Amino acid sequence: MLWYTWGLLALSFGVVAENGLNGWLRYAPLPDELRQHASSLPSRAVIVALNETETSPVYVAGKELQAGLKGVLGYTLSLSHNLNLSASTNSSAIILVGTLAAYNLSVKHNVSTLAADGFWLNVKGGQVTILGQNERGALYGAFEYLSMIAQGDFSDVDLVSSPSAPIRWVNEWDNLDGTIERGYAGASIFFRNGAVVEDLTRAAQYARLLASIRINGIVLNNVNANATLLTAENMDGLGRIADAMRPYGVQVGISLNFASPQTLGGLATFDPLDPSVVGWWTDKTAQLYQRIPDFAGYLVKANSEGQPGPLTYNRTLADGANLFARAVLPHGGVVMFRAFVYNNHLDPSDWKADRANAAVDFFQHLDGHFLDNVVVQIKYGPIDFQVREPPSPLFAHLPHTNAAIELQISQEYLGQQSHLVYLAPLWKSILDFDLCVDGQPSLVRSILSGARFGRKLSGYAGVVNVGTNPNWLGSHMAMSNLFAFGHLAWDPTQNPQTLLETWTRLTFSLSPTVLSTVTSISMASWPAYENYTGNLGMQTLTDILYTHFGPNPASHDNNGWGQWTRADSTFIGMDRTVSNGTGFAGQYPPDIAAQFEAPATTPDELLLWFHHVPYTHRLRGDGKTVIQHLYDAHYAGAQTAQGFLAAWAALRDDDGGAAGAGAIDAERFDDVLFQLTYQAGHALVWRDAIAGFYHNLSWIADEHGRVGYHPHRIEAENMVLRGYVAVGVTPAVTASNGTAIVVADGGVRGEAVAVLDGVASGVYDIAIGYFDVFGGRAHYGAFINDEPLVEWIGDLEDRLGHVFSTKLDGHSATRVTVKGVGIERGDVLKVIGIADGGERAPLDYVAVLPAGVVD
Structure with a gap:
């Protein structure tokens, strides 16, 4: 009998086990057949890093090159910091990394066009030159070179690369108590028990990963911010985080609670125009910059989902943003002000009410009222990180205001990293959308680059929520989204599949079979998830009132x-039409509005969004x-x-x-x-x-007769029960036949038995539907004629990172499958459940599936 359980045995692959901590920076040894092509880079080359300060990104670049070449090629290269190249080495081969200024490079190869953070990578024979417009750029160039080598690419290159936008930040939603809102990979790597953690090793490791994908800023805490982050002790802690991340060129910023002057400072008000409030924020900001001279700035969520803000005092959102902008302006800081402002108490009986209208309604009349160091941070769609949304029309309404797009790497509505969903194709569909502002080409990415409206400060913010899980996101495959985000923020014209292939080679293997497999399943994952959750533009039909994970x-x-x-x-x-609905379609420029106004011209994938x-x-x-x-x-x-x-x-x-x-x-x-x-x-x-x-x-039937038809299932409540009782499930559609069984109150053990007298003798797969709820780890066993078939534990909360449910519902519903089970007609199938804590060993059904039938 061949069987399979959740508890997979370790396989002997002949390679060293990895936990994902290094992500795509593994620097795995190249196969011998590829390593022989490295002859153009002599094993006695010398690395020259034009900065000997250990906290400098250029110094770090030198060390990274040394470690990377050791791992990939086995070369042990010396590292020098001598500016006099002729005296620094007798080797004919040099790998040089530094800034343009440090090298005094004469203008050539269009290097003079490099933007801040840009780099020039020149590989010719045994000479490698990596020069950044600044130190961060030099480090980015070093990572680019190592990426080539790690993929077995030893070709000559002459690459000049600059970022599409200056702001390429990640937003972490970490709380001071160590929890993470919408985090699915363990506790915070930054905070615990109301303070900054002592050991910041993981913070430095994370900064390394971010630098390798050219991320230059991080907001450390939840947008639903805790004012006590601004105590003296915690600001000292923030300084320590900044010190840990600075060598990788990652500047730290924080989210603010708008009411902090009142709740923390003891003032009678948090009115943004009150002089005492202005003075309080000016002083706190100065204290931060004393500790962190390169502090990036603030992220602000105001007047949204119960958060305080300027509207409390009948001030505008621009008044609120400019309060902070003035405080950071003398220090060179930036304020990211979220456009996620809406009323979450709408009247569903009002046909004209529409949350999607909120961003434009709140912000369009404020265009040009924000100071030049304010960036309005706009979610990619009008609602909230759904599986399919049109781009936010607000991008078209702020020609005189800096704008950034907010993307969610953390898969809040999209499977919470327990489902594979490669998000880059979704993001690319938004970035490539032409809003046709004033009848002119207006791709979202050209607005974000600043090119379309002539803005100098713009960019990308990605909600990531890494945790203490060794692989950062709780899923090895989910790391492709972080990788792709960084690269698309640098150059949004890149192809998502090409990025995925690069990530796969660096993360897993250069094997063509592995590359083909990871590419095919990842590129199919977003369309598949959209198909089995919510399609035609009706959003992801997850439970929005509870965990945002399963169906409801x-x-x-x-x-x-x-x-x-x-x-x-x-x-x-x-109905979001102008003619009869909420009017949302009319928020787009005329060409786009006309397309969305009629079902006949609306793309099918957005039909139910608009009609x-x-x-x-x-x-x-x-x-x-x-x-x-x-x-x-x-x-x-x-x-x-x-x-x-x-x-x-x-x-x-x-x-x-x-x-x-x-x-x-x-x-x-x-x-x-x-x-x-x-x-x-x-x-x-x-x-x-x-x-x-x-x-x-x-009450419209499925033409193929599939819906509700499960001929191979035996409902648990129809089995012979001992110690089990039937219970209803809510929502009913998340259980087979709307009913499950649980061990009776006061009991510990239950049995469910069925005689398979309606099953022909043969080989089958046995699928057992059950519920894995939070609050216990029930034990289960299944038997054929009292012979063990499979044993498992309801411990998914230990093995997966999504938000778990305490109820029998679509969040907790799951199943275990046993492959290749030999069955004779009349065999007795028995499932035993041992309750634990609040988990009463719930069962839904048993399916006896012929070969190739999924159920």
């Missing part, structure tokens, strides 16, 4: 949050009705997720290794296999919940 389409409507689908028994979708249509409305693309497309997409997406698991599992060769003679170590191979196994099961929960919900709402 009913949670979207009839509340004040405004993430509505307006679904009833006949119609679905928001309230019957379920029977036929799509332009495939001619299907909306409801049939919804059914088909959810089944297709879930099927694609099964393919991810199969493709990754196929990398394991007959000897227990990975394709390409040990191309991936066992630890990371098993980690990814485990997560893809979980995703394959949870995608089915999504499929059944969403398809079932809209089937029950519309």
Whole structure:
């Protein structure tokens, strides 16, 4: 009997186990067949770094080159800091890294056009020259060169590279108590128990990763900020973080609580125009800059989701932003002011109410009122990091205001790193969108570069939320999103697939098989997730009132949050037209507004974002009705997720290794296999919940008869139960037949038994649907004729990082599958559950699946 459980055995791949700590900076030894091409770089070359100060990014670049070449090629190269190159070495080969100013380079190769942070990389024969416009740029150039070498690329290059925008920051949502809002990878690496942690090793390691993808700033704390961050002790701690990250050119900034002068400072007000408030912020800012001379600046969330702000005093949002801008201006700082301002108590009975209108409503009349060191930080879409949104129209309304785009690397609504979703294609669809401002080409990325409106301060902010998990994001595959974000912020014209391929070679292997596998499943992951969650523009149908993870389409409507689908028994979708709806379509420039005003010209993938249509409305693309497309997409997406698991599992060769003679170590191979196994099961929960919900709402049958039809399942409540009792599940569509079983109150052990007299003898896969809730680690065992089949523990909270539920619902629903089970007609299948704490060993169903049937 061949069987498989959650607890995978370690595989012997013949390579050193890795935990993901180094990300794409592994500097793995090149295979011999590639290393022989390194002859153009003599093993006796000398590295010359034109700065001997250990906290300098140029010094760090020299050390990084030394370590990287040692790891990749096995070269032990000497490192010099002597500006007199002729005296520094007798070697004919030099790897030089420094700034243009330090080298006194004569103008050539268009190097004079380098922007701040830009670099020139010249490789010719045994000579390598890496020069930055500043020290940060020199470090970026060193990482670029090492990326080439690590991929076996020893070609001559003459590369001049400058960033598309000066602001390339990450936003961490860390709380002072060590928790992280929307963090799925453990506790904060910065804060614990109300203060900055003592050991900042991980902060320095993180700065190294950020520098390698050309990120130059980090906001350390949650936008829902705690005012006590500004105590003297905590500001000292912030100084220590800045010291740890400075050698990598990463400047630190912080989020502010607008009411701090009152809650922390004891003032009677936090009115941004009150002189005492102005003085308080001026003083606090000066104290920060005394500790951190290169402090990046502030990020402010105001008058949103209960946060305080200037509107409390009938001041404008510009008044609030400019308060901080004046405080940091003498020190060269920047204020990032979030445009995420909206009313979360909307009246759902008001047909004209629309949360999507909020950003333009609040900010368009303030264009030109912000000081020049203020940047309005705009979420990429009008709602909140959904799987599909049109670009925020606010980008078109601020020609006289600096703007940055806010992207979310942390997968809040998109599987929370327990689902593989490669986000770069989503971001690229936004960055390449032409808003046609004033009838002229106006790509979002050209607005962000400052080119379209002539702005000098603009850029990118990515919400990341790394944690203490060794692989930073709780998922090896999710790191591709951080990698892609940094590179797209530097150059948004880059191809997401090309970036993914580079990340794969650096992170996993140069094996063509591994490259093909990771590329194919990652590039398919966003469309698949969209298909099995929420498509046609009706947003990700996750539970917006609870954990933002599993399915609950009913949670979207009839509340004040405004993430509505307006679904009833006949119609679905928001009417955002000017003619009859909320008017949101009219916030776009005329050419785009006209396109979105009519269903006939709105792209299918955004149809339900802009239009309230019957379920029977036929799509332009495939001619299907909306409801049939919804059914088909959810089944297709879930099927694609099964393919991810199969493709990754196929990398394991007959000897227990990975394709390409040990191309991936066992630890990371098993980690990814485990997560893809979980995703394959949870995608089915999504499929059944969403398809079932809209089937029950519309009463329109699936043309293929799939919805609600599970001929291979045995419902747990229909088995012979001992110690188990049936309970309803809410929402009902997240359980098979709306019902589960749990160990009875006061009990510890339950049994569910079924005689397989309706199953023909043969080989089957056994899938057991259950719920893994937060609050215990129940034990389970399944048996055929009292012979052990599989044993497992409800411990996903220890193995996955998403927000867990204390309830039986779409967040906790999951399943375990046993492959290749030999069954004779009449065999007895028994599942035993041992309750633990609040987890009452809940079971949903058992499916006896013929070969190749997923259920």
